[in-house]
């Protein structure tokens with residue numbers, strides 16, 4: 595897998611804003627995801643991953659991976675970025691050929707609706723509205739082979755397990771299994787909130803669950819390699835935008851603390867603070883602005899992690915106030 599080309603330095607305010615918005619900040623889980631992907635596909639004589647999913651000779655089924663994390667943990671950003679950076683897998687869209695489908699399940703979707711979404715992504719729009727769900731899924735298995743699809747990512751997958759009229763858990767599990775039973779093999783990645791794991795585990799035989807590897811996104815803890823990476827990303831983006839980050843302020847540490855190390859949320863706050871400096875044409879970051887931005891999305895405490903005092907003391911005070919309980 596390759597990485598994106600080096601950036602051109604953004605000059606105008608518009609360029610800077612657009613540059614920052616698109617920036618992906620590596621947080622150390624990219625390699626872990628790639629490692630998981632390697633397990634789903636055959637390798638060639640050189641040890642390189644191929645696009646051929648590994649198939650269990652006993653069942654004829656391919657394997658799957660579940661990516662689990664709370665909303666805002668950065669699942670979607672990580673999966674999309676992995677696809678963008680990959681030279682092996684390309685997303686199939688209306689204007690691009692590709693061997694990978696990326697489906698985002700809408701909250702209200704039925705199981706048949708997912709089949710329709712997949713069919714549409716493979717270029718098939720003629721599904722008879724009266725078709726039964728089981729027939730639609732038979733079509734899916736067929737179309738995936740025809741279209742040369744080797745991997746499907748189903749994001750927000752927990753939505754297919756929502757209880758309510760016309761929804762059944764076993765039907766949802768069966769539909770996932772259909773994908774893994776498609777002709778030629780299709781590796782399946784499902785992403786969702788942690789309860790997704792329990793839904794799949796609820797199948798009495800547990801056989802679908804056993805086909806999935808698990809990848810849990812975790813928070814960035816202080817003092818770890820991931821925390822260091824966050825600080826580096828923050829610093830590099832600031833430098834690219836021509837913004838100075840005062841060393842003694844410990845801003846990256848404060849941002850991670852403010853968002854309890856939750857990856858996506860911490861990155862969002864970090865970018866919001868940088869964006870504010872760009873928009874206001876300030877060359878240096880300040881506690882005052884960071885605090886103002888933080889307060890826009892958080893309430894509760896009088897004191898914030900961006901209180902203008904020595905970081906160790908602020909942290910102690912906040913913890914004494916019950917921060918993070």
Ligand SMILES: Nc1ncnc2c1ncn2[C@@H]1O[C@H](COP(=O)(O)OP(=O)(O)O)[C@@H](O)[C@H]1O
Pocket residue numbers: 617618619620621663664665666667668669670671672857858859861862
């Ligand atoms: N590594 C990253 N680099 C840049 N932005 C990120 C990164 N991870 C998450 N984000 C941003 O954080 C927010 C939440 O991330 P998202 O991927 O949507 O989380 P999830 O899918 O787990 O709910 C999004 O605005 C996303 O763009």
Ligand SMILES: [Mg+2]
Pocket residue numbers: 669670671749750
């Ligand atoms: Mg998401």
